[in-house]
Amino acid sequence: MIEEQVVITSITDRGAWVEGMQQSACGSCSAKAGCGQHTMSQLGRKVTLWLPLQAAEKFKVGQQVVVGLPEGAILRSTLVLYGSPLIALVFGAIVGHFAWGELGSIIISVLAMLLGFMLARHWSLKNKQHWQPQFIRHCFPPMSIHNADNIIQSLK
Numbered sequence: 001m002i003e004e005q006v007v008i009t010s011i012t013d014r015g016a017w018v019e020g021m022q023q024s025a026c027g028s029c030s031a032k033a034g035c036g037q038h039t040m041s042q043l044g045r046k047v048t049l050w051l052p053l054q055a056a057e058k059f060k061v062g063q064q065v066v067v068g069l070p071e072g073a074i075l076r077s078t079l080v081l082y083g084s085p086l087i088a089l090v091f092g093a094i095v096g097h098f099a100w101g102e103l104g105s106i107i108i109s110v111l112a113m114l115l116g117f118m119l120a121r122h123w124s125l126k127n128k129q130h131w132q133p134q135f136i137r138h139c140f141p142p143m144s145i146h147n148a149d150n151i152i153q154s155l156k
Contacts, residue, residue, distance in 0.1 A: 001068040005139055006049070008063050015052040016059060018067060018133075049133050064139035070130060077131045080123045088116030 006020035051067055053059065092112025097105035124131070 001070055001136075002074075003066050003068045003136060004133075005064055005066050006051075008059055008061055008065060009048070011053075011059055011061060015050055017048060018051050018065070019046050019048050051133055051135060053135060066136045066139060067133040068136045069133050073131045077124065077127070080127075081120050084120045084123070085113050085116035088119070089113040 004020050006018040008016050009019045010017045049067070059065070089109050089112060093105045093109035095112075096108025099108070
């Protein structure tokens, strides 16, 4: 599971909006001068996600939590959402070209691409629960030295 620490920005009855800073692990990479990921991490772009929550869980705005996404969910969703329309477009262009030439290629490829988008929407709605981030655990702030001393004194 891919985990990320985020901050809750707003809460509703059915879930919460969380926000995290997009981080990059390319600090030691030699290609950072020409890398888009490095440039985006320098900008500090915030990533906002919808997180479904159960009613029994207690959350506050500003609280830090850890959310997780199942391994491979990003790859599978990307293949479905981008791959199915693209494959349908190419397949439609080939079939249309063999059947009716250039005009048939254009018309059939556009129709096939629209069908690919409809299939992608169907698959994404069907697999929504598997591709959505989930609450994993609360993040507790580090204890101050004063609080730690009080806890140690109470244990003696």
